[in-house]
Amino acid sequence: MGRYFNSLNGFNVRRALFGIALFLSILVAPFWVTLVLSVLGVILFESYFESIIASLIVDSIFGFSGSGLWSVQFGYSITFFISFFLFEYIVKPNLAYYKR
């Protein structure tokens, strides 16, 4: 199961469908749905860069100067970007689930 989700080699249908759902959620669903899907994507798939792109899109569409986290327009993207790299390259390699 894990190997199936984590596969980056070749076309991964689940990853593609998940990506479509994530990007659609930005436009048609409440923000928390996008946030939950982004976090789930990072947990389930390997190097899920789509979630960073999604955070940038959210900030670009709905944000303006002085609106975001820490009053920076791309505050949410920056926070997500840092959290993503911490989880992907520091936490994940040390978790037993991802070592399998």
Place this chain on the structure above:
Amino acid sequence: MKNFQSVNVHRINRAGKLRRIVGVFALFLFVFLLFIFNRSIAGSFLRFFGVGMWEVQTESEAVIGQTANMVLRSKSSLIKENTELREERNLYSTLALENKFLKEENQSLKEQLGRTNYSLKRVTASILSRPPQSPYDTLVLDAGASEGVKDGDLIALGSVVLGKIVAVDNHSSLATMFSSPKQELQALIASSSVQSTVYGRGGGNYFMRLPADVDVDEGDIISLPSMNPRILGSVARVEEASADSFKMVFFRTPINIEQLRWVDILIP
């Protein structure tokens, strides 16, 4: 053979690593470019694609809502609601007449004082996207530069102001609510003409901190300091501690943002 396989695996691993590094670098570059170039370019481009989808979503929600209403509700409940709405309409048409009379009286008084040039152009815009879709308490509206909308224009419904325009595209614009948590503005308590700073609390709620001796009661109108009636909301609660020399005034906009479909953009 075994050695050949291990070389291949090593090459595949290296290719994977390289691909990851290139991906990370591309992302860094993308973020960097977003910051370096005009920040609104990316927003305008993405909102252009979003507008079509939001229009379809708004229309389909309306159609689904109407259909569900027709199918799910009983005839008797509809008759009852119809009677109540007719009674409400009668009341509101009386209030509308009174309102019109007061407005005309107000205008003639202003004219007597030499303040005649205060009319604003109103552009009606449909709300395409609203919180909780937006994490920043912003609204995407379907009117933009082509309709004469500019940065800083107020958005309102009737005399109730809701926020201001913060980004303008060709046929759409982005507005922020005055009730957003980071917003601060000056407002007047209509009954006492005391001016103070109002802070947004999100979801159409505001608060202000006033000296304890300022007279303010529940239901008092809070408005922007202006020649035109620009109401922010009415006082819902006043919190006063006997030992404190200040009191907290909590008020909210009379409009339910979640049920709102249209707003007016006030263009000077």
